Amino acid sequence: MAAPIVIVGAGQAAASFISRHVALGSQQPVLLIGEEAHPPYQRPPLSKKYLLGELERERLFIRPLEWYADQSIELRFDTRVDSIDRDHKKIITDDGESVEYDKLLLCTGASARSLPADIGGTLDGVFTLRSIVDIDKMSPQFQAGRKLLIVGGGYIGLEAAAASRQLGLEVTVLELADRILQRVAAAETSNYFRDLHSGHGVNLRESVRMTRLLSKDGAVRGAELESGEVIDADLVLVGIGSSPNTELAQAAGLDCDNGIRVNEICRTSDPVIYAAGDCTSFFRHGQQIRLESVQNAADQGDLVARVLAGEAVTYTALPWFWSDQYDCKLQIVGLNQGHNQTVVRPGADASSMSVWYYRDAELLAIDSMNEPKSYAFGRKIIEAGKHPTAAQVADPATDLKALAMS
Amino acid sequence: MANITWIMEDGSEISAEVKDGLNLMEAATANNVPHIEGECGGCLSCATCHVFVDPEWFAKIGEIDDIEDTMLEMTDVEREDNSRLSCQIVASAALDGLILRVPEPE
Numbered sequence: 001m002a003a004p005i006v007i008v009g010a011g012q013a014a015a016s017f018i019s020r021h022v023a024l025g026s027q028q029p030v031l032l033i034g035e036e037a038h039p040p041y042q043r044p045p046l047s048k049k050y051l052l053g054e055l056e057r058e059r060l061f062i063r064p065l066e067w068y069a070d071q072s073i074e075l076r077f078d079t080r081v082d083s084i085d086r087d088h089k090k091i092i093t094d095d096g097e098s099v100e101y102d103k104l105l106l107c108t109g110a111s112a113r114s115l116p117a118d119i120g121g122t123l124d125g126v127f128t129l130r131s132i133v134d135i136d137k138m139s140p141q142f143q144a145g146r147k148l149l150i151v152g153g154g155y156i157g158l159e160a161a162a163a164s165r166q167l168g169l170e171v172t173v174l175e176l177a178d179r180i181l182q183r184v185a186a187a188e189t190s191n192y193f194r195d196l197h198s199g200h201g202v203n204l205r206e207s208v209r210m211t212r213l214l215s216k217d218g219a220v221r222g223a224e225l226e227s228g229e230v231i232d233a234d235l236v237l238v239g240i241g242s243s244p245n246t247e248l249a250q251a252a253g254l255d256c257d258n259g260i261r262v263n264e265i266c267r268t269s270d271p272v273i274y275a276a277g278d279c280t281s282f283f284r285h286g287q288q289i290r291l292e293s294v295q296n297a298a299d300q301g302d303l304v305a306r307v308l309a310g311e312a313v314t315y316t317a318l319p320w321f322w323s324d325q326y327d328c329k330l331q332i333v334g335l336n337q338g339h340n341q342t343v344v345r346p347g348a349d350a351s352s353m354s355v356w357y358y359r360d361a362e363l364l365a366i367d368s369m370n371e372p373k374s375y376a377f378g379r380k381i382i383e384a385g386k387h388p389t390a391a392q393v394a395d396p397a398t399d400l401k402a403l404a405m406s
Numbered sequence: 407m408a409n410i411t412w413i414m415e416d417g418s419e420i421s422a423e424v425k426d427g428l429n430l431m432e433a434a435t436a437n438n439v440p441h442i443e444g445e446c447g448g449c450l451s452c453a454t455c456h457v458f459v460d461p462e463w464f465a466k467i468g469e470i471d472d473i474e475d476t477m478l479e480m481t482d483v484e485r486e487d488n489s490r491l492s493c494q495i496v497a498s499a500a501l502d503g504l505i506l507r508v509p510e511p512e
Binding site: 019022023042044045059062063064067070071294295298320322324329331372373375376377379380401 | 428432435436438440443445446447449450451452453472473476477479480
């Protein structure tokens with residue numbers, strides 16, 4: 001029998017590959033190997049509904065466990081792949097087993113960055129947020145009245161801040177840059193979320209450098225800032241970004257550059273090895289980029305299944321993202337990197353607005369806060385390659401639907 | 407519990423008993439209904455769980471809200487008057503017998 005398609009890493013990209021593989025009626029056997037104990041699951045709700053205890057674990061699963069068996073997909077969980085033997089087209093697992101592959105798909109994802117141990121990164125009560133296990137460790141301790149310190153004012157940190165406030169914790173967020181979301185959004189978007197979180201009682205501290213976490217009996221008790229100020233904390237959540245899991249690919253000699261390098265059909269530098277999701281780096285509009293998003297993982301996984309089925313497709317998907325914090329639904333379309341101008345479009349009320357990013361006259365991306373029309377029609381506008389003027393966008397009387405359809 | 411039936415454009419059908427509280431996007435992916443993806447997990451950001459609902463069920467399903475109405479502008483197959491996003495339809499005994507027609511993108 002022909003060797004299977006082997007997938008390393010059981011996340012969104014793997015699930016999307018399998019869904020498309022099945023939908024296309026492809027007959028080649030598939031083996032999915034994952035390090036975690038669960039079938040592929042949705043990560044975005046972890047920092048939201050799952051942390052709040054509003055979603056049971058099984059509802060995180062992208063497909064129920066039994067679905068895979070019904071589709072004759074072989075699953076192996078709690079298993080790490082230690083190495084790839086490219087000459088013999090085999091992978092070797094941590095229990096010493098070697099498995100032959102016909103094609104290999106690397107969906108190894110990314111890992112949350114943690115703080116170094118010498119400044120307290122491994123103390124009890126210090127968490128990162130990436131997996132079901134992470135939340136299951138945090139949840140019992142996230143009790144009303146406790147003091148939570150979040151290191152890093154990015155989307156993960158802010159989502160966790162929102163959920164934690166809803167759970168009744170006292171929350172402080174530390175951001176090294178001069179504003180939260182500095183790396184990913186314009187000042188107008190940062191301002192919106194600063195107001196939102198301040199209004200919900202989060203203590204937001206920007207332009208502060210934390211020097212170390214402080215401990216008592218092996219557990220965290222606070223953080224010391226560069227100024228010498230001490231902030232008390234019972235719990236610390238570290239949200240300082242993530243790094244692509246490229247060790248396996250690198251050790252096998254595959255080209256990597258802040259991610260496993262893939263071409264427009266998600267193929268790595270080995271013609272029978274593909275990669276999809278947060279672990280990949282690829283060329284888009286003249287730049288080598290890496291995306292951490294459901295959209296990218298899902299679309300790349302889907303694409304690889306089509307490529308292996310013989311379809312002539314290339315990766316051109318328009319990126320989109322979302323975040324939910326309190327009553328705010330943030331929806332983002334496009335990538336704002338390289339923008340030199342932003343335009344604010346007011347919403348129907350004070351809680352809604354959108355920020356449109358331009359490079360000169362070219363519309364690149366939109367952040368839409370409680371303003372789904374900007375997102376939905378903005379996506380159509382960008383997909384159609386249209387570039388409305390700043391004046392058109394800023395005028396609330398402009399009919400976005402008409403612009404999108406024109 | 408509710409018995410839900412999805413009918414594809416080629417006339418093929420999938421039926422399933424769906425537990426109360428699950429939304430019909432989740433139920434569709436669990437039962438391998440084609441063309442229902444639900445990439446955003448049901449938070450009204452992807453519009454990949456588009457279905458057509460017979461109007462006689464409208465009252466039982468509940469009103470469409472502004473966000474869902476807007477997101478229906480983004481569907482692959484153009485919306486019609488009876489379009490809904492199935493992630494916004496939550497199973498309950500009242501929906502027993504519901505039929506959803508699944509549009510097929512080109």
